[in-house]
Amino acid sequence: MTRIKKNTLVVLNIILKNDKGDIIVDKEELTYLHGGYNQIFPKLEQKLENKAIGDVFELILTPAEAFGEIDDSLIVKELLENLPKEISIGLELDGENGMIYIVENIEQEYAILNANHELAGITLLASGEILEVKHLSDKVVKELLKEEKH
Template sequence: MEIAKNAVVALQYEMYDAENQLLDKTEADEPMVYLHGGYDGIFPVVEEALQGKKSGDKIDVTMEPDDAFGEYDADLVRIEPQDIFPKEIEVGMTLEADDPESGDVMLFTITDIADGKVVVDGNHPLAGKRLRFVATVGEVRAASKEEIAHGHVHGAHGHHH
Protein backbone atom coordinates (compact mmCIF):
# COMPACT_ATOMS: atom_id res chain seq x y z
CA MET A 1 0.00 0.00 0.00
CA GLU A 2 1.24 3.50 -0.83
CA ILE A 3 1.30 6.18 1.84
CA ALA A 4 -1.69 8.47 1.37
CA LYS A 5 -4.16 10.39 3.53
CA ASN A 6 -5.51 8.25 6.39
CA ALA A 7 -2.76 5.65 6.18
CA VAL A 8 -1.08 4.44 9.35
CA VAL A 9 2.67 4.55 8.76
CA ALA A 10 5.44 2.89 10.78
CA LEU A 11 8.94 4.35 10.38
CA GLN A 12 12.44 3.56 11.52
CA TYR A 13 14.26 6.90 11.61
CA GLU A 14 17.45 8.68 12.57
CA MET A 15 17.69 12.43 13.08
CA TYR A 16 21.00 14.30 12.74
CA ASP A 17 22.17 17.87 13.35
CA ALA A 18 24.04 20.01 10.79
CA GLU A 19 27.35 18.45 11.92
CA ASN A 20 25.91 14.97 11.17
CA GLN A 21 25.77 14.05 14.86
CA LEU A 22 23.01 11.56 15.69
CA LEU A 23 20.39 13.26 17.88
CA ASP A 24 17.58 10.71 18.00
CA LYS A 25 16.57 7.39 16.51
CA THR A 26 13.94 4.72 16.81
CA GLU A 27 14.73 1.37 18.36
CA ALA A 28 14.47 -1.65 16.04
CA ASP A 29 11.44 -3.04 17.88
CA GLU A 30 9.73 0.32 18.45
CA PRO A 31 9.04 2.19 15.21
CA MET A 32 7.52 5.63 15.12
CA VAL A 33 3.88 5.21 14.07
CA TYR A 34 1.70 8.08 12.91
CA LEU A 35 -1.52 8.83 11.02
CA HIS A 36 -0.66 10.35 7.62
CA GLY A 37 -2.58 13.24 6.16
CA GLY A 38 -2.18 16.45 8.14
CA TYR A 39 -2.90 15.22 11.67
CA ASP A 40 0.30 16.81 13.09
CA GLY A 41 1.87 13.45 13.92
CA ILE A 42 5.09 14.24 12.08
CA PHE A 43 6.88 17.26 10.60
CA PRO A 44 4.87 18.45 7.55
CA VAL A 45 7.96 18.50 5.30
CA VAL A 46 8.70 14.86 6.23
CA GLU A 47 5.07 13.91 5.70
CA GLU A 48 5.23 15.48 2.24
CA ALA A 49 8.36 13.44 1.39
CA LEU A 50 6.62 10.24 2.52
CA GLN A 51 3.51 10.79 0.36
CA GLY A 52 3.26 7.93 -2.18
CA LYS A 53 6.07 5.85 -0.62
CA LYS A 54 5.68 2.13 0.20
CA SER A 55 7.10 -0.30 2.73
CA GLY A 56 10.88 -0.49 2.32
CA ASP A 57 11.23 2.96 0.70
CA LYS A 58 13.70 5.44 2.20
CA ILE A 59 13.67 9.21 2.56
CA ASP A 60 16.42 11.67 3.49
CA VAL A 61 15.04 15.15 4.30
CA THR A 62 16.95 18.23 5.43
CA MET A 63 14.79 20.52 7.53
CA GLU A 64 15.46 24.18 8.14
CA PRO A 65 14.45 25.48 11.59
CA ASP A 66 11.04 26.64 10.32
CA ASP A 67 10.38 23.08 9.07
CA ALA A 68 11.23 21.53 12.45
CA PHE A 69 11.32 23.20 15.89
CA GLY A 70 11.24 26.83 14.80
CA GLU A 71 13.73 29.65 15.08
CA TYR A 72 15.42 30.33 18.41
CA ASP A 73 13.48 33.07 20.25
CA ALA A 74 15.60 35.05 22.73
CA ASP A 75 12.37 36.38 24.31
CA LEU A 76 11.74 32.87 25.67
CA VAL A 77 14.85 33.08 27.87
CA ARG A 78 14.07 34.49 31.30
CA ILE A 79 15.99 35.18 34.49
CA GLU A 80 13.94 34.50 37.60
CA PRO A 81 14.65 34.69 41.34
CA GLN A 82 15.75 31.30 42.65
CA ASP A 83 13.35 31.42 45.60
CA ILE A 84 10.31 30.90 43.34
CA PHE A 85 11.61 27.43 42.34
CA PRO A 86 11.64 24.17 44.31
CA LYS A 87 14.83 23.65 46.35
CA GLU A 88 16.02 20.60 44.38
CA ILE A 89 16.37 22.23 40.95
CA GLU A 90 19.46 21.74 38.82
CA VAL A 91 20.74 22.75 35.38
CA GLY A 92 19.14 20.63 32.67
CA MET A 93 15.83 20.09 34.47
CA THR A 94 12.64 20.83 32.57
CA LEU A 95 9.75 22.57 34.29
CA GLU A 96 6.19 23.35 33.25
CA ALA A 97 4.75 26.84 33.59
CA ASP A 98 1.58 28.55 32.42
CA ASP A 99 2.13 31.21 29.77
CA PRO A 100 0.31 34.26 31.18
CA GLU A 101 -0.45 35.60 27.68
CA SER A 102 -1.87 32.48 26.00
CA GLY A 103 -2.77 30.34 29.01
CA ASP A 104 -0.91 27.43 27.39
CA VAL A 105 1.45 25.23 29.37
CA MET A 106 5.06 25.85 28.34
CA LEU A 107 8.14 23.79 29.04
CA PHE A 108 11.24 25.59 30.30
CA THR A 109 14.72 24.13 30.65
CA ILE A 110 16.96 25.41 33.43
CA THR A 111 20.18 26.53 31.75
CA ASP A 112 21.99 28.26 34.63
CA ILE A 113 21.75 28.81 38.38
CA ALA A 114 23.93 31.48 39.99
CA ASP A 115 23.79 34.26 42.57
CA GLY A 116 20.20 33.54 43.58
CA LYS A 117 18.97 33.68 39.98
CA VAL A 118 17.78 30.94 37.63
CA VAL A 119 17.97 31.17 33.84
CA VAL A 120 15.13 29.30 32.13
CA ASP A 121 14.77 28.77 28.36
CA GLY A 122 11.36 28.11 26.78
CA ASN A 123 12.82 27.23 23.38
CA HIS A 124 12.82 23.61 22.25
CA PRO A 125 16.41 22.30 22.62
CA LEU A 126 16.58 21.92 18.82
CA ALA A 127 15.09 25.34 17.99
CA GLY A 128 17.15 27.25 15.44
CA LYS A 129 18.88 24.12 14.15
CA ARG A 130 18.97 22.59 10.69
CA LEU A 131 18.14 18.89 11.01
CA ARG A 132 18.36 15.86 8.76
CA PHE A 133 15.65 13.18 9.02
CA VAL A 134 16.50 9.81 7.47
CA ALA A 135 13.79 7.16 7.53
CA THR A 136 12.81 3.77 6.17
CA VAL A 137 9.13 3.01 5.74
CA GLY A 138 7.94 -0.09 7.56
CA GLU A 139 4.33 -1.19 7.66
CA VAL A 140 1.70 0.91 5.87
CA ARG A 141 -1.98 0.15 6.46
CA ALA A 142 -5.35 1.82 6.19
CA ALA A 143 -6.44 3.61 9.36
CA SER A 144 -9.59 2.49 11.13
CA LYS A 145 -12.62 4.79 11.26
CA GLU A 146 -11.93 5.32 14.97
CA GLU A 147 -8.29 6.33 14.32
CA ILE A 148 -9.39 8.82 11.66
CA ALA A 149 -12.10 10.23 13.95
CA HIS A 150 -9.59 10.64 16.80
CA GLY A 151 -6.78 11.91 14.55
CA HIS A 152 -4.17 9.45 15.84
CA VAL A 153 -3.11 5.80 15.73
CA HIS A 154 -4.43 3.29 18.25
CA GLY A 155 -2.92 -0.01 19.36
CA ALA A 156 0.66 -1.19 19.17
CA HIS A 157 3.09 1.78 19.18
CA GLY A 158 0.13 4.17 18.93
CA HIS A 159 -2.20 5.87 21.40
CA HIS A 160 -4.01 3.84 24.03
CA HIS A 161 -7.27 4.96 25.61
Protein backbone atom coordinates (compact mmCIF):
# COMPACT_ATOMS: atom_id res chain seq x y z
CA MET A 1 0.00 0.00 0.00
CA THR A 2 1.41 3.39 -1.05
CA ARG A 3 1.94 5.76 1.85
CA ILE A 4 2.16 9.55 1.78
CA LYS A 5 5.75 10.72 1.62
CA LYS A 6 7.79 13.29 -0.31
CA ASN A 7 6.79 13.60 -3.98
CA THR A 8 3.41 11.93 -3.58
CA LEU A 9 0.32 13.32 -5.24
CA VAL A 10 -2.44 13.22 -2.63
CA VAL A 11 -6.18 13.58 -3.10
CA LEU A 12 -8.27 13.99 0.04
CA ASN A 13 -11.65 15.12 1.23
CA ILE A 14 -11.41 17.88 3.81
CA ILE A 15 -13.90 19.44 6.19
CA LEU A 16 -13.05 22.69 7.98
CA LYS A 17 -14.98 23.85 11.03
CA ASN A 18 -14.47 26.95 13.11
CA ASP A 19 -13.93 26.79 16.86
CA LYS A 20 -17.72 26.99 17.39
CA GLY A 21 -18.25 23.84 15.31
CA ASP A 22 -19.75 25.65 12.31
CA ILE A 23 -18.81 24.03 8.98
CA ILE A 24 -16.81 26.38 6.76
CA VAL A 25 -15.77 23.87 4.09
CA ASP A 26 -17.84 20.70 3.68
CA LYS A 27 -16.09 17.70 2.12
CA GLU A 28 -14.15 19.62 -0.48
CA GLU A 29 -11.81 17.51 -2.61
CA LEU A 30 -8.23 18.77 -2.37
CA THR A 31 -5.27 17.63 -4.46
CA TYR A 32 -1.71 18.60 -3.52
CA LEU A 33 1.91 17.54 -3.95
CA HIS A 34 3.31 16.30 -0.63
CA GLY A 35 6.83 17.14 0.44
CA GLY A 36 7.23 20.70 1.66
CA TYR A 37 6.08 22.50 -1.49
CA ASN A 38 3.83 24.88 0.50
CA GLN A 39 0.65 23.70 -1.21
CA ILE A 40 -1.16 23.06 2.10
CA PHE A 41 -0.63 24.17 5.70
CA PRO A 42 2.64 22.68 7.06
CA LYS A 43 0.96 21.23 10.20
CA LEU A 44 -1.65 19.47 8.03
CA GLU A 45 1.04 18.12 5.71
CA GLN A 46 2.95 16.82 8.73
CA LYS A 47 -0.22 15.10 10.02
CA LEU A 48 -0.75 13.37 6.65
CA GLU A 49 2.81 12.01 6.43
CA ASN A 50 2.82 8.19 6.12
CA LYS A 51 -0.98 7.89 5.81
CA ALA A 52 -2.58 5.73 3.09
CA ILE A 53 -5.83 5.56 1.10
CA GLY A 54 -8.81 5.26 3.44
CA ASP A 55 -7.00 6.74 6.46
CA VAL A 56 -8.77 9.58 8.24
CA PHE A 57 -7.29 12.58 9.98
CA GLU A 58 -8.29 15.32 12.38
CA LEU A 59 -6.29 18.22 13.78
CA ILE A 60 -6.65 21.70 15.19
CA LEU A 61 -5.02 24.59 13.32
CA THR A 62 -4.43 27.80 15.26
CA PRO A 63 -4.77 31.03 13.28
CA ALA A 64 -0.96 31.21 12.99
CA GLU A 65 -0.92 27.66 11.54
CA ALA A 66 -3.73 28.39 9.07
CA PHE A 67 -4.73 31.75 7.57
CA GLY A 68 -2.86 33.95 10.02
CA GLU A 69 -3.78 36.32 12.79
CA ILE A 70 -5.82 39.42 12.01
CA ASP A 71 -3.46 42.18 10.85
CA ASP A 72 -4.95 45.52 11.90
CA SER A 73 -2.81 47.31 9.30
CA LEU A 74 -4.90 45.57 6.61
CA ILE A 75 -8.11 47.20 7.88
CA VAL A 76 -8.56 50.73 6.59
CA LYS A 77 -11.12 53.52 6.86
CA GLU A 78 -11.62 55.12 3.44
CA LEU A 79 -13.72 58.15 2.53
CA LEU A 80 -16.70 57.22 0.34
CA GLU A 81 -15.75 59.97 -2.13
CA ASN A 82 -12.58 57.98 -2.91
CA LEU A 83 -14.51 54.76 -3.65
CA PRO A 84 -16.79 53.62 -6.50
CA LYS A 85 -20.35 54.98 -6.29
CA GLU A 86 -21.89 51.48 -6.46
CA ILE A 87 -20.15 50.38 -3.25
CA SER A 88 -21.87 47.75 -1.09
CA ILE A 89 -20.96 45.51 1.85
CA GLY A 90 -19.11 42.41 0.64
CA LEU A 91 -17.82 44.11 -2.54
CA GLU A 92 -14.21 43.29 -3.45
CA LEU A 93 -11.97 46.23 -4.33
CA ASP A 94 -8.48 46.09 -5.80
CA GLY A 95 -5.97 47.94 -3.67
CA GLU A 96 -2.30 48.78 -3.95
CA ASN A 97 0.32 46.02 -4.28
CA GLY A 98 -2.27 43.49 -5.50
CA MET A 99 -4.21 43.59 -2.23
CA ILE A 100 -7.91 42.81 -2.41
CA TYR A 101 -10.09 44.58 0.11
CA ILE A 102 -13.59 43.55 1.15
CA VAL A 103 -16.05 46.29 2.10
CA GLU A 104 -17.05 45.36 5.67
CA ASN A 105 -19.07 48.37 6.74
CA ILE A 106 -20.42 51.58 5.22
CA GLU A 107 -20.96 54.69 7.35
CA GLN A 108 -22.23 58.12 6.25
CA GLU A 109 -18.87 59.43 5.02
CA TYR A 110 -16.57 56.43 4.95
CA ALA A 111 -16.29 52.66 4.50
CA ILE A 112 -14.28 50.07 6.42
CA LEU A 113 -12.17 47.91 4.07
CA ASN A 114 -10.42 44.72 5.14
CA ALA A 115 -7.67 42.87 3.24
CA ASN A 116 -7.25 40.06 5.80
CA HIS A 117 -8.17 36.55 4.63
CA GLU A 118 -11.79 35.87 5.59
CA LEU A 119 -10.60 33.07 7.91
CA ALA A 120 -7.78 35.07 9.52
CA GLY A 121 -7.86 34.97 13.31
CA ILE A 122 -9.96 31.79 13.40
CA THR A 123 -8.93 28.47 14.97
CA LEU A 124 -9.93 25.65 12.60
CA LEU A 125 -10.69 21.97 13.06
CA ALA A 126 -9.59 20.13 9.91
CA SER A 127 -10.74 16.58 9.31
CA GLY A 128 -11.08 14.28 6.34
CA GLU A 129 -10.11 11.13 4.51
CA ILE A 130 -7.34 10.19 2.11
CA LEU A 131 -8.84 9.27 -1.30
CA GLU A 132 -5.78 8.75 -3.53
CA VAL A 133 -2.02 8.48 -3.08
CA LYS A 134 0.34 8.27 -6.04
CA HIS A 135 4.13 8.41 -5.87
CA LEU A 136 5.60 10.59 -8.65
CA SER A 137 9.00 10.46 -10.29
CA ASP A 138 11.41 13.37 -9.81
CA LYS A 139 10.90 14.28 -13.49
CA VAL A 140 7.11 14.53 -13.11
CA VAL A 141 7.48 16.55 -9.90
CA LYS A 142 9.78 19.05 -11.66
CA GLU A 143 7.26 19.40 -14.51
CA LEU A 144 4.39 19.97 -12.08
CA LEU A 145 6.32 22.60 -10.14
CA LYS A 146 7.33 24.34 -13.38
CA GLU A 147 3.66 24.47 -14.49
CA GLU A 148 2.66 25.83 -11.08
CA LYS A 149 4.97 28.84 -11.49
CA HIS A 150 3.28 29.86 -14.76
